[in-house]
Structures are given as structure tokens and as C-alpha cells.
Amino acid sequence: MSVCIQSIFLVFFLLGFSDFSATVNGYRPLNRKLADSGCPMNFGVLQKFIESAPSNSQNLNLSTRCQYVLQGLHLVQAEYLKTNGLFLPPLNSSQACWDSYQTLANGYFPDFSIRSRCGFQTNWISEGCMNITSLTQFESIVPQSSLQDVQNSCNQSLSNNSPCSSCTTSLSRLQSSYLPGPEVGNVTECSAYPFIYAAGVVNQFGPTDDGTAMCMFLLSASSPSSNKSNTGLIVGVVVGCVVGLLALILGFWFLLRKWRKWKRKKKLAKFDTTLVSGLDSMSASTTLVKFTFEDIKVATKNFSRDYIIGKGGYGNVYKGVLLDGTEVALKRFKNCSAAGDASFTHEVEVIASVRHVNLVALRGYCTATTKFEGHQRIIVCDLVHNGSLHDHLFGSMEEKLSWPIRQKIAIGTARGLVYLHYGAQPAIIHRDIKASNILLDESFEPKVADFGLAKFAPEGMTHLSTRVAGTLGYVAPEYALYGQLTEKSDVYSFGVVLLELLSGKKALISSTDGKSWLVTDWAWSLVKKGRALDVIEDGMTEWGPVEVMEKYVLLAVLCSHPQLHARPTMDQIVKIMETDLPVPSIPERPIPLVAHIDDIEKSVSSSGSGHISSSAGYQSFTNTT
Structure with a gap:
């Protein structure tokens, strides 16, 4: 949940609630049914979000529908927490609460069963993270300093990008630090608790506020019909405002000139005040x-x-x-x-x-x-005292890394990326994984560094960027060519780093004739010929089991596959590294886009930035395969 939240027009029900305006007359009997259900939670608060559902919402796939079922439930839980001080309803009301939710769904999408289609068990609605059921229990686990941080960040209007981003960052930090415990099912996970808490207890506008609902739960209450009906009023107001504004501009033109001079003098102080205020509120609840x-x-x-x-x-x-x-x-x-x-x-x-x-x-x-x-x-x-992986592979370090150390670096780096992709909320895409950004401590434990290019990635979202950032040789083809950014963009970069770690060769290999090749193409050419072990650097000390080393080579080639769908996820990569799981079969690489590396470099230099141009091609290695 970062800045991109505000640009997504999401409505609540994936349940396919289309043309809701035609069913508005059914509100009152439905409300009576919900009120008489025996469930202490008020699902009626979702009605204004259902009203704004677009006509094509029934075309959403199952996983998306179920995700928004959860988001809607979390908003109801926030309202329940606000009025009753409880995150979860009593266990003996589980059936009644699901029935209330299903009743709400039946009026607009009769064929969709919430529990059976989404795989929810009845008791899960009353069981959550670390057996926390009440506000008192939650606040006893989280330190007051962190609660104050959430108060500072989230007790404001969340309609705009910056406040929402600041709030969700503090909530994610709270969850990762203090709510790492066991969960029951997948209805109210630990990651949802801080958002329910912030919306129901901290935010002064409450969970049903438009800005709060969008920021916390991705639910939109915009009503196209009401917008249309108010168009004439809006136009009139705008015209009146414009006329008034022109009069003010003419009347205060002279004063504005002086004000601009004063503003220039105060500009530096303004930047400092704004930035420091935001950082101070962040550091108030941390050790920063x-x-x-x-x-x-x-x-x-x-x-x-x-x-x-x-x-x-x-x-x-x-x-x-x-x-x-x-x-x-x-x-x-x-x-x-x-x-x-x-x-x-x-x-x-x-x-x-x-x-x-x-x-x-x-x-x-x-x-x-x-x-x-x-x-x-x-x-x-x-300070990480042992330099970077780049220093040890390509710098002045004389002694070559042994296999056990290389394996430790590979697994540790993968674990760090797993945390960024799945442990952080919202997920973080690093975008600049390379050997120089992997630092090593005295025991060669790797530490991923330099988050300057990182992007927050709300669950299920794919970024499309017009300005591609990263380092030549490490950037995934779909990102370099089309600006398509996902967690698997980091997987590609990790695959390149893993090949560097195994082979001792740089991401871009220079040949004797002055040309350059990608290490990914070079490694693939050897694997395709059944010579995977030839990728391993000559002179490496303390070789490991041959089958394990070959496994790592195959995994690196799979991670750096040019086709996004062929790459595994980072959590799958860690499992393969740490267990006896085999590497999935490597699909054939597509007919490559042929572009000499010189053309790519020209494209980079002509883009006017230090980043890869989105029009750059990728060098093929077909002549040797």
C-alpha cells in the first residue's frame, strides 16, 4: 500500500456486484436481515462501497474476488473494533457472521459462496493472529512508542498520497516488529491487524471515511451516478470560483510580487521543515x-x-x-x-x-x-566491514571465495529478498540487485544494501514505469523493454548475481574481439550443452558436492530466464537452495532480440539519465548455442 494505491480505482466487491443502482430499493429489507442475524458485526457499513461497484466487476477472477472479500471484512472488523473494542466476533457467532456476509452477497451475486469458493473455514472469522481478540491485548503487545508513531502518521485525512504512504509504512513496521506470531487460517492475518487498528481506533474519521477506506482497505466509495447528478452544481461552483479568483488576482497582484520574493528567501527553510517533520515523526517510535x-x-x-x-x-x-x-x-x-x-x-x-x-x-x-x-x-x-561481493569477486581481494562461503552468500541474499517481497508490508521491490549492493560482514553473512531505487508493491499489482532504473546487465528484459516491474524483476537480477558468484565472471563479459556478452547467455549456452559445471569458476577452493553445485548453476540460469513466467519466486528459490527439492525444468529461451551491446550503451547514454533506456535490446548468444 504505497503511493500507487491512490491511482487504482478499486471497489469493494469482487463479488461481481454490477449495476448496483438497480437494487438500491432492496436496502431496507437487507438491513433488517443483517440486524436480526445474531452477528455482532455490522456488515451494513459496506453498502456505500457496493453502490460504487462498476458494471464489469463480475468479470474479476476468483482470487481477486476473495481478496476484496477479505478487505471488506477487515473494514467491518475495524468498525466493530471502534464500537466494541474487539477485533474478532465471538466463536459462537461465527456462523451467524458468515451468514450475514453471505446475505449481503446474495442480493447481488447469488451464485457466489464466500466460504466454499474462497476456501474459508467458519471458525476463521473468529480466530486471528497470536490469539489477539481485543484492543487491550493488542495495545499490551505493541510498545507505546510504536502506538504513538501510528497515531502521528495515521490520525489525519488519508485521502492524499503522502499521508497514506507515511501511515502504511508505520503500520508495516509495527507488524514486522511486534506481530510475527502464529496465525489461524487466512481470514485475519497478522498483517491485517495494524490496519484494522489504525482505521478503527486511531484515525479520527473512522474506517468508513472515503480516504481511510481507500488507504487502509483499497475500497472506493465513489459513486458515478451521484457525480453525474451533481455535475450542474459543480460547474456552477467552479465558474463562480474562477470569477472570484480572477478578481482576487487583479486586486492582489502587487502583493503577490512581494510575496514571491519573500517565498524565495524562505524556500530552503520550508524544505527542511517539511522533511524534518516527517522524519521526526518516524524516528519518534524507532531507534533512529x-x-x-x-x-x-x-x-x-x-x-x-x-x-x-x-x-x-x-x-x-x-x-x-x-x-x-x-x-x-x-x-x-x-x-x-x-x-x-x-x-x-x-x-x-x-x-x-x-x-x-x-x-x-x-x-x-x-x-x-x-x-x-x-x-x-x-x-x-x-558499517559492514568486509566490503561488497563485487570487491571479493572482481576487486583487489586475492583469495578466491570457497564454495561454502559462496553458498552462504547466495542463501543469505535470497533470504533478504524473500523478506522484502513477502515479509515487508507492503512488499518492496529493490530494483537494483547487483554484486556491489550485497555487503559482507566479518563472517561473510550478506546484507542487501542501497534501497534508493526501491518501490512499494501492493499485493497483486504490477508496476508499469516510463523511467526504468537499474544497472546494465542486471535488469530484467520485460522491465528494460516495457517498464513492467514485478518481484520477478528482482529474481532476474538475483539470477545474474548468482551466476557472477558461481562463475567469477561479470554480468557483462568482454571477449578478446572487443565485444561483450551477457553472463546469462554464456551460462545458458553451457547448460544447454550439458556442461553446467563448466560455469563454476576455475580455482575455487573447497568444492561442495557436485550435484549441489550443478543445482545452483541450473537455478541461476532459471532465475535469469528472459521470460518472466519461467522464473521461480524468491521463496521458492530459498526452498530449492536449502532442501533436496530439484530445480524445475528450464524452458527453451525465445528467439532473442538481437542488439549489440554497443547499441544498448548508446541508448543508455542518450536517455539523459544514469539508468537503462526502456528501448534497449538484449544481446543474444545464439552463435554459440
């Missing part, structure tokens, strides 16, 4: 430290060149030593502006919302505006 600019300068010896440990399009990464002797890594954004502030806030929100042993942890941040340095935006992370 707000560092002063002087703290940062002392830690980095005034940004000494000797302290630079990494560089990128965003700026430099410095090693730093805090006053207590703690070593940290500091990412300093360059050329900061209003747009830079947004990028900075985004990365802080993303990193602060995730906690996993295989993800880099955020320690704090610094925001400042000085006379000589201008805007300063810096994030402070724990």
Missing part, C-alpha cells in the same frame, strides 16, 4: 538517531577523501567514527533539491521499515541547510 551536521563532519574528518568507501550516481559513501567509537557508513546525497528531498525521504522510509539479518540496518539520518554546503541529506547505517 537524528545526527547534527557537525556530528557528521567530525565522524568523517570533514568528509575526508580517505574516508570514502563507495561512490554512486547519488553521491559518496563515507566511513565514519561516532563519538562513542562506533564505526558507521554514511551515504551523502549530492545536488540536493526539492526532488532530492523526496528521494531522501523515500529511502529513509524504506530502510527504516525493514529489519532483517540480511538487510543493511539504518542507524540514523542528518538533515541540514548551511550557507556554504547548501542542502545536506545524509543517512547513517551500520
